Amino acid sequence: MMSRTLVAEGMNHHKEQLPEINPTSELLNEITRRDQVFSFLKPQYNPKVDVKNGMLLYVEGVSVSFDGFKAINDLNLYIKEGELRCIIGPNGAGKTTMMDIITGKTRPDVGDVWLGQQLNLLKMDEAEIANAGIGRKFQKPTVFEALTVWENLELAMAGEKSTWRLFRAVLSGEQKCDIERVLELIGLDTQSRMLAGKLSHGQKQWLEIGMLLMQKPKLLLVDEPVAGMTHQEMDRTAELLLSLAGEHSIMVVEHDMDFVRSIASTVTVLHQGHVLAEGSMKSIQDDQRVREVYLGQ
Numbered sequence: 001m002m003s004r005t006l007v008a009e010g011m012n013h014h015k016e017q018l019p020e021i022n023p024t025s026e027l028l029n030e031i032t033r034r035d036q037v038f039s040f041l042k043p044q045y046n047p048k049v050d051v052k053n054g055m056l057l058y059v060e061g062v063s064v065s066f067d068g069f070k071a072i073n074d075l076n077l078y079i080k081e082g083e084l085r086c087i088i089g090p091n092g093a094g095k096t097t098m099m100d101i102i103t104g105k106t107r108p109d110v111g112d113v114w115l116g117q118q119l120n121l122l123k124m125d126e127a128e129i130a131n132a133g134i135g136r137k138f139q140k141p142t143v144f145e146a147l148t149v150w151e152n153l154e155l156a157m158a159g160e161k162s163t164w165r166l167f168r169a170v171l172s173g174e175q176k177c178d179i180e181r182v183l184e185l186i187g188l189d190t191q192s193r194m195l196a197g198k199l200s201h202g203q204k205q206w207l208e209i210g211m212l213l214m215q216k217p218k219l220l221l222v223d224e225p226v227a228g229m230t231h232q233e234m235d236r237t238a239e240l241l242l243s244l245a246g247e248h249s250i251m252v253v254e255h256d257m258d259f260v261r262s263i264a265s266t267v268t269v270l271h272q273g274h275v276l277a278e279g280s281m282k283s284i285q286d287d288q289r290v291r292e293v294y295l296g297q
């Protein structure tokens with residue numbers, strides 16, 4: 001029913017390089033080092049994503065083994081445009097490996113992974129996948145602590161110009177509006193001139209989500225966003241993710257069940273690299289197989 005109709009692959013692979021940077025200061029060192037981490041610090045080419053049938057991400061029949069151990073085993077997962085999906089599962093269920101496959105960090109042994117109808121993610125490298133509109137937020141916040149909140153967003157901004165030229169350039173009115181809009185979304189408008197290093201843990205997480213938003217991603221993969229947060233910060237994070245759904249598709253991997261309950265419309269339970277159950281939080285909680293393998297009941 002879900003299966004994607006294969007269409008001709010027809011994308012140009014524009015491999016653009018960041019300009020050479022001569023690391024002459026601590027800040028430059030930090031940024032050049034972070035460039036290894038942040039795939040979003042690459043120029044954009046934004047290929048068009050064809051979301052016929054409203055489906056954004058197709059993961060079909062995917063398996064991967066590490067030394068003979070099947071970490072992902074015939075995984076089938078579909079994410080609709082604008083959907084907020086929660087992924088849960090016990091330790092070792094394959095959640096991280098699944099995100100590694102979607103973002104091009106790990107190549108599956110078999111299967112298909114497509115963004116929309118036309119972008120075969122298995123034929124693209126990590127930078128190309130990021131540029132096509134998949135942003136990933138790792139558990140630990142990684143922002144540029146020596147820069148202000150505003151500068152972090154400015155640096156992460158998508159654009160035709162290289163990151164460095166952009167960073168030094170005068171922003172257009174539209175670009176400023178983009179930053180202001182994101183600042184408001186992430187609730188850091190009054191902290192825009194504050195050094196990111198001075199933010200609380202929760203605020204750093206929101207800033208990093210904001211940095212991803214500057215790239216206007218179609219799909220955001222968010223790994224354990226509320227780990228280490230206060231209850232108040234968790235509530236604010238729930239509000240933020242809910243407000244982003246619709247315009248973006250969001251996949252949240254999270255262990256905190258209260259948080260999942262507060263945001264999820266559809267929950268996918270992974271177990272042994274396979275989808276064990278999928279549905280509303282209520283149907284998941286009532287599912288005997290889930291209770292056995294995940295909740296230990």
Ligand SMILES: Nc1ncnc2c1ncn2[C@@H]1O[C@H](COP(=O)(O)OP(=O)(O)OP(=O)(O)O)[C@@H](O)[C@H]1O
Nearest residue numbers: 066067070071089090091092093094095096097098
């Ligand atoms: N590069 C690798 N080499 C060998 N084994 C790996 C590798 N990556 C993952 N695995 C194994 O694959 C399985 C799935 O791991 P994965 O990290 O994807 O699970 P997870 O659901 O994210 O777990 P957690 O909730 O603990 O983060 C685990 O048994 C893990 O040890």
